[in-house]
Amino acid sequence: MQDIIQGLMVWAVTLTGYQQPVEPPSVEAVTHQQLVKTLCDDQFCTAVAYYDTKTQTIYHDERMQLDLDQSARGFIVHEMVHYLQDLNGELVPEEMSCEQRIEKEQEAYRVQRYFLREHRQPTFQLDLAVSVLANVCKNTKAID
Template sequence: MMPLVLNFPSVNLVMIGASLTQLMSILSRLRRFLCLSILIAVSGIAQSETVSGGWSNTIDVINSYSAENALTYDALVQELVFQASEITGLSVPLVLPRVVHADSETVSRYACSSKCRALAAYHPHHGIVLDHSIDPFSNHLARSILLHEIVHYLQDKNKFYAHSSDCARWFKREEHAYAAQNNFLKKVHSTTRVSMSLSKSCRTNNG
């Protein structure tokens, strides 16, 4: 029977490596917890902020869902912000985006310069607007639509393609958001996939 020979430097390196891996995992969870704590602390500011003009007369604030569901909706938005950040690699802002529901005509008006059919839109000054028919609690596709707009929020706050021309920026951001949305649908084991379509103006300007 051969004697057992231990290579102590190798054993120590393995132990140190395992300890570092465990430490990185703990730090990652701690970072997520701290960011979540900050978002919880300031989310009320974002949701109650007064917006002058714009949608103020035509949109019902998300709190119309009911007082019981308001905090649940905030928690969903917070979770989707982290999911979107993880998928895209974009940094998480300290303030949550404002989310509101509106009628189809209003959503389309803010999504397109011309008449179009849209279920959701993001506006840099007013936040995210969802069609009344979109309920992120009901199914993965509806949730992915909200995540798509949250990606636009992250793009805006991270100045993603901010120095590109208007059309190039629109195209790159949409391409990026649709890829993130499909990534999310894949993660939740949904068989649904979405695709983007170019606006006529962008097709014309870019040949």
């Protein structure tokens, strides 16, 4: 598994231009229920992975088969971009504006989409997510 993680880090570094870190992030499998509890306050959601800036760990749904599934690896590449952003001082959620957070998310999606296309995997869900992101800050301001 460590070879897969190292290979995915190479993808993230190559496609972002960030410097290669000394160590990749920790990558840990957790139950889907744990993801839902952490990310969605125990409400239904489709989350499959996230990067925790406090522990510098990528958590992913234990049902993901990283050794077999390129789509699953794409989610890890996405989270590795966030790890690289964090190492470069660009990912400080509590200090970032909505627009800055969206910009970082778009970078991670861009890398994930490129990775998936290179591995001949569909990207329509990512394309939809990116199109929705473009309006998140506008919609948030309308609610405030």
